[in-house]
Amino acid sequence: MKNIFKLSIGFLITAIAFTSCGDQKSSKSNGALSSSKAEKVYVAPGEHDSHYAFISGGYSGNLTVYGLPSGRMFKEIPVFSQFPTNGYGYSEETKPLLETSYGFVPWDDSHHPDISQTNGKLDGRWVFINGNNTPRIARISLTSFETEEIIEVPNSAGNHSSSFITENTEYVVAGTRFSVPVPQKDMAIKDYKGNFKGALSFISVDPEHGHMDIKFQVLMPGFNYDLSHPGRGKSHGWFFFTTYNTEEASTLLEVNASQNDKDFIAAINWKKIEEYVNNGGGTMMPANYAHNVYDENTHTATSTMKKEVRVINPSEVPGAIYLLPTPKSPHGCDVDPSGEYIVGNGKLSANLTVHSFTKMLDAIENEKFDGDAYGIPILKFEDVLAGSVEQPGLGPLHTEFDGQGNAYTTFFISSEVVKWKLGTWEVLDRKPTYYSVGHLTIPGGNSREPFGKYMFAMNKITKDRYLPVGPEMEHSAQLYDISGDKMELLLDFPTHGEPHYAAAIPAEIIKDKSRKIYKLAENEHPRKATNESETKVVRDGKNVHVYMTLIRSHFTPDNIEGIKVGDKVFFHVTNLEQDFDVPHGFAMIGANNAELLIAPGQTKTLTWEAKQVGVWPFYCTDFCSALHQEMQGYIRVSPADSNIELSWSLGED
Ligand code: K7E
Ligand code: CUA
Numbered sequence: 001m002k003n004i005f006k007l008s009i010g011f012l013i014t015a016i017a018f019t020s021c022g023d024q025k026s027s028k029s030n031g032a033l034s035s036s037k038a039e040k041v042y043v044a045p046g047e048h049d050s051h052y053a054f055i056s057g058g059y060s061g062n063l064t065v066y067g068l069p070s071g072r073m074f075k076e077i078p079v080f081s082q083f084p085t086n087g088y089g090y091s092e093e094t095k096p097l098l099e100t101s102y103g104f105v106p107w108d109d110s111h112h113p114d115i116s117q118t119n120g121k122l123d124g125r126w127v128f129i130n131g132n133n134t135p136r137i138a139r140i141s142l143t144s145f146e147t148e149e150i151i152e153v154p155n156s157a158g159n160h161s162s163s164f165i166t167e168n169t170e171y172v173v174a175g176t177r178f179s180v181p182v183p184q185k186d187m188a189i190k191d192y193k194g195n196f197k198g199a200l201s202f203i204s205v206d207p208e209h210g211h212m213d214i215k216f217q218v219l220m221p222g223f224n225y226d227l228s229h230p231g232r233g234k235s236h237g238w239f240f241f242t243t244y245n246t247e248e249a250s251t252l253l254e255v256n257a258s259q260n261d262k263d264f265i266a267a268i269n270w271k272k273i274e275e276y277v278n279n280g281g282g283t284m285m286p287a288n289y290a291h292n293v294y295d296e297n298t299h300t301a302t303s304t305m306k307k308e309v310r311v312i313n314p315s316e317v318p319g320a321i322y323l324l325p326t327p328k329s330p331h332g333c334d335v336d337p338s339g340e341y342i343v344g345n346g347k348l349s350a351n352l353t354v355h356s357f358t359k360m361l362d363a364i365e366n367e368k369f370d371g372d373a374y375g376i377p378i379l380k381f382e383d384v385l386a387g388s389v390e391q392p393g394l395g396p397l398h399t400e401f402d403g404q405g406n407a408y409t410t411f412f413i414s415s416e417v418v419k420w421k422l423g424t425w426e427v428l429d430r431k432p433t434y435y436s437v438g439h440l441t442i443p444g445g446n447s448r449e450p451f452g453k454y455m456f457a458m459n460k461i462t463k464d465r466y467l468p469v470g471p472e473m474e475h476s477a478q479l480y481d482i483s484g485d486k487m488e489l490l491l492d493f494p495t496h497g498e499p500h501y502a503a504a505i506p507a508e509i510i511k512d513k514s515r516k517i518y519k520l521a522e523n524e525h526p527r528k529a530t531n532e533s534e535t536k537v538v539r540d541g542k543n544v545h546v547y548m549t550l551i552r553s554h555f556t557p558d559n560i561e562g563i564k565v566g567d568k569v570f571f572h573v574t575n576l577e578q579d580f581d582v583p584h585g586f587a588m589i590g591a592n593n594a595e596l597l598i599a600p601g602q603t604k605t606l607t608w609e610a611k612q613v614g615v616w617p618f619y620c621t622d623f624c625s626a627l628h629q630e631m632q633g634y635i636r637v638s639p640a641d642s643n644i645e646l647s648w649s650l651g652e653d
Contacts, residue, residue, distance in 0.1 A: 058498025071493030120448030402452030518601030558633030585621025
């Protein structure tokens with residue numbers, strides 16, 4: 001067994017070396033884009049792209065917004081990471097979004113964005129994304145393009161099989177990558193097997209406001225739950241998770257978790273469990289997790305610690321959970337638009353395995369079982385197999401669909417995307433990627449109605465594709481036209497962080513409802529100042545609250561005296577502008593946090609500690625008018641025992 005394994009690794013390494021050198025050659029020979037390709041990605045000055053792509057920032061913790069087909073980056077939306085560019089996670093209003101049971105966690109590792117759906121179609125209301133490191137799920141508004149909510153996932157560790165949503169956005173799902181003791185406790189690591197648990201969390205989404213709530217967690221055997229996708233159409237009501245490390249090894253997983261010939265796809269009938277829960281089933285377990293919600297009217301987030309979570313053991317709901325044997329350490333778990341086919345991308349498997357939902361139901365009904373794992377029935381492999389794509393490439397990771405009956409699978413080791421036909425399993429086309437592709441995205445590719453015009457591959461290794469910028473290059477995406485029989489490579493474009501996955505959508509679904517301003521009349525921030533006459537400075541012990549406004553091109557007030565060393569000054573800054581795209585910035589010398597970038601009509605708060613006697617300037621950071629450089633002011637800081645009165649002014653000498 002071990003020797004065979006070593007042999008296959010040897011083969012893979014040779015394959016890597018072989019492909020990368022082959023790739024370089026073909027890259028050189030195809031070097032310049034032909035003019036027809038250039039036309040396909042050319043978006044003339046002032047014209048708009050036809051699609052948005054929301055690309056995961058990976059270890060940046062954020063989400064970037066791109067246009068297709070141009071590959072231009074429009075915005076970075078801060079999600080799990082502090083973002084000095086606009087003060088996210090530094091302003092008093094947004095700090096609560098990053099609260100967790102571990103305290104303030106200003107970073108995460110985001111992997112899988114997924115856009116909300118109605119009836120299996122992208123509805124463009126929200127995009128969800130997971131935090132892998134400190135298990136969390138975020139909801140981002142596709143109206144304001146801001147993070148509106150983050151919920152922590154207890155009993156989870158490495159929230160990787162996440163954040164995929166069901167076809168009416170009933171649930172956003174989070175599965176743990178690492179199994180852990182549940183509840184956590186001090187125990188020997190070597191006693192992992194049989195004792196650790198893997199929590200699969202079903203988080204309900206309020207249909208109107210999108211608010212998330214953990215409806216239940218299924219405490220599964222201690223495998224690693226890698227990726228997941230919902231059933232759709234005929235399989236709506238089920239959710240599928242790939243597993244690896246069904247060996248339950250705790251050390252040297254590269255060897256010890258590659259022993260079993262087959263791991264599993266876990267099929268969860270969430271409708272059945274939901275019914276059980278709605279009838280009072282499950283157990284409330286003590287837990288500690290943060291639920292952070294941003295209010296668009298007060299422009300302020302609040303963080304609440306939740307104290308319990310509903311857990312379900314598989315044995316409580318017979319007939320709700322089955323295991324589908326799947327070779328070998330599958331990564332991606334992808335369901336086709338009809339809901340019939342479930343693709344298990346076995347990383348170390350020679351063939352690509354596709355299961356049939358219809359056969360699965362039949363096997364369940366006729367009890368075609370092959371034993372069980374911790375009481376969960378294992379279905380017979382042959383009885384659930386729809387077919388397999390024979391030797392399509394090396395190291396399959398992820399599959400997407402074009403809605404025309406074709407599937408597209410990425411192969412990391414052989415660095416290619418392979419197009420194949422659902423049902424006949426024949427390979428139709430293959431195109432190299434530069435280099436070592438991870439995920440790929442087709443707009444709507446994870447829905448009942450994909451928009452099969454473009455596909456882009458997100459590659460892990462960039463090497464020579466761009467001008468060198470030192471030892472580390474940004475990752476590279478590649479856009480293909482998939483409207484014809486053969487895929488056509490159109491464009492390379494760099495991405496930010498590690499773009500594990502992306503969600504993409506036709507622009508017309510969201511662009512017209514994109515927010516332009518925050519209406520001052522609707523501003524409910526408790527410390528707003530919606531006109532200059534409402535500005536003031538208020539002392540409350542050692543805390544000083546400055547109610548300040550901004551308009552081209554001055555601060556009100558712009559001279560403040562009577563601050564003392566040891567004071568904590570809270571600048572509550574309201575941007576009075578009511579025009580699209582006229583933000584102002586606020587920066588204070590020596591601030592230990594960041595600047596603020598304040599959208600029209602918005603109020604944000606920056607805290608500054610007065611540490612040294614002197615007269616200290618603040619200024620606007622965003623070039624907002626011809627007199628932007630005049631947009632500045634001073635704060636006088638006097639000794640702690642000074643009796644200078646608090647005063648503030650604008651335009652008085
Ligand atoms: Cu990078 Cu989806 Cu986290 Cu595969 S995952 S590549
Ligand atoms: Cu306001 Cu520059």
